[in-house]
Amino acid sequence: MISWTLAVELARGTxxxxxxxxxxxxxxMLIGLALALLRTARLPVLTQAIAIYISMIRxxxxxxxxxxxxxxxPAVGLAIGPFAAGILTLxxxxxxxxxxxxxxxxxxxxxxxxxxxxxxxxTDLLAFRRIIFPQVWRAALPALVNEMTLLLKGSPAVAVIGxxxxxxxxxxxxxxxxxxxxxxxxxxxxxxxxVLALIAAQRTIESTLVRRYGIL
Amino acid sequence: xxxxxxxxxxxxxxxGFATTIWICALSGALSLLLALPVAALLMVRRAVIVWPxxxxxxxxxxxxxxxxxxxxxxxxxVLGLKFSSWTCGxxxxxxxxxxxxxxxxxxxxxHLPREQEDAGRAFGFxxxxxxxxxxxxxxxxxxxPVLGNQIITLIKNSAFLMVITIPELTFAANEVQAIYFTPLxxxxxxxxxxxxxCSAVEGIVRVMDRVAVVRGHE
Numbered sequence: 157m158i159s160w161t162l163a164v165e166l167a168r169g170t171x172x173x174x175x176x177x178x179x180x181x182x183x184x185m186l187i188g189l190a191l192a193l194l195r196t197a198r199l200p201v202l203t204q205a206i207a208i209y210i211s212m213i214r215x216x217x218x219x220x221x222x223x224x225x226x227x228x229x230p231a232v233g234l235a236i237g238p239f240a241a242g243i244l245t246l247x248x249x250x251x252x253x254x255x256x257x258x259x260x261x262x263x264x265x266x267x268x269x270x271x272x273x274x275x276x277x278x279t280d281l282l283a284f285r286r287i288i289f290p291q292v293w294r295a296a297l298p299a300l301v302n303e304m305t306l307l308l309k310g311s312p313a314v315a316v317i318g319x320x321x322x323x324x325x326x327x328x329x330x331x332x333x334x335x336x337x338x339x340x341x342x343x344x345x346x347x348x349x350x351v352l353a354l355i356a357a358q359r360t361i362e363s364t365l366v367r368r369y370g371i372l
Numbered sequence: 373x374x375x376x377x378x379x380x381x382x383x384x385x386x387x388g389f390a391t392t393i394w395i396c397a398l399s400g401a402l403s404l405l406l407a408l409p410v411a412a413l414l415m416v417r418r419a420v421i422v423w424p425x426x427x428x429x430x431x432x433x434x435x436x437x438x439x440x441x442x443x444x445x446x447x448x449x450v451l452g453l454k455f456s457s458w459t460c461g462x463x464x465x466x467x468x469x470x471x472x473x474x475x476x477x478x479x480x481x482x483h484l485p486r487e488q489e490d491a492g493r494a495f496g497f498x499x500x501x502x503x504x505x506x507x508x509x510x511x512x513x514x515x516x517p518v519l520g521n522q523i524i525t526l527i528k529n530s531a532f533l534m535v536i537t538i539p540e541l542t543f544a545a546n547e548v549q550a551i552y553f554t555p556l557x558x559x560x561x562x563x564x565x566x567x568x569x570c571s572a573v574e575g576i577v578r579v580m581d582r583v584a585v586v587r588g589h590e
Binding site: 215217220227230231308312313326327344347351 | 431434435436437438439442443446447450524527528529530531532534535541542545546549553554555556559560562563564566567569570571
């Protein structure tokens with residue numbers, strides 16, 4: 157039997173996990189795209205600086221990053237709560253991975269199409285908005301969804317800095333009730349369901365795109 | 373900035389770094405050994421055998437590593453199985469990584485051209501010799517770079533073991549920063565050490581990538 161308290165707490169934890177993950181994914185997508193565009197723009201110094209930044213954050217475990225954000229920012233006078241620190245951590249983490257995904261797709265984009273857009277009189281921005289981006293995001297979709305599942309699996313790191321996400325709810329309920337098996341198994345199951353739902357959503361979007369446009 | 377704390381507490385951080393390296397090396401080696409039979413089971417054409425293995429591998433790949441650690445750390449004692457945090461950390465890291473390694477090896481195995489095996493048989497190789505001399509070397513060459521990238525994920529997952537008090541790099545850095553209140557300096561040093569370690573693995577991956585391309589694997 158699952159008690160009411162457990163069900164309510166797990167639901168709240170699930171909601172928190174989903175909110176911080178979604179916030180991280182959304183912010184990370186914009187920042188990642190910006191990083192990729194800046195990096196592919198071949199600006200001196202900036203390109204190298206971004207490359208080093210991406211390489212460093214990619215090598216940093218999410219927990220370590222969470223501790224750095226949560227304890228490091230107040231040390232330089234920027235007060236931050238666990239919730240904001242959690243979202244910031246996930247954003248910093250996923251944005252560099254998403255930057256690499258966007259960069260790979262931008263590099264693979266056929267040169268001819270870009271030149272055709274310019275020949276038709278399009279500006280950089282218009283070409284990006286109407287020609288490049290609509291094709292690039294479709295090609296990037298599988299890798300992006302994969303990154304979302306990776307982010308979700310890294311999200312328990314925010315439990316370490318005190319965010320009451322799904323993982324921390326399980327820890328808390330097991331220490332309150334001295335009955336760890338139920339909360340942990342249920343939390344595990346919920347993570348599995350969310351990851352599988354993400355993969356299913358990706359397949360649906362992909363097949364819809366294939367049906368509508370004939371290509372991905 | 374008080375970087376003198378780093379120098380004063382260097383031995384703690386270095387010990388943490390060493391723990392991260394050996395626990396990842398050991399768990400990486402163990403999971404590579406375990407992944408071979410897992411990949412072989414995933415290649416079996418009998419649904420009765422494949423289905424449970426497939427469910428295990430996919431299930432493990434769908435959960436956060438920290439949940440697996442907690443399942444082992446908090447739930448197994450209830451069933452009367454009590455392990456030290458070291459055993460729990462090493463075992464969960466190995467099991468989790470085995471699922472990924474197994475899936476990577478299965479992918480490489482499935483993409484191995486059928487002719488390779490046939491040619492091996494034509495030259496009189498069969499059974500274990502065929503697997504050891506013809507199939508495995510090619511699987512490892514083609515899967516090498518992907519396995520290397522998974523090692524980087526393994527290193528980053530190992531930081532979660534701080535939660536069950538394994539004194540690895542992140543645990544050590546967190547301890548030092550809490551004592552001296554130097555979070556920025558200490559954790560940045562930890563990040564740099566992780567960067568160093570992952571860059572070294574990345575360097576090896578690049579070499580393996582070149583070998584794979586030379587040997588005709590894309």
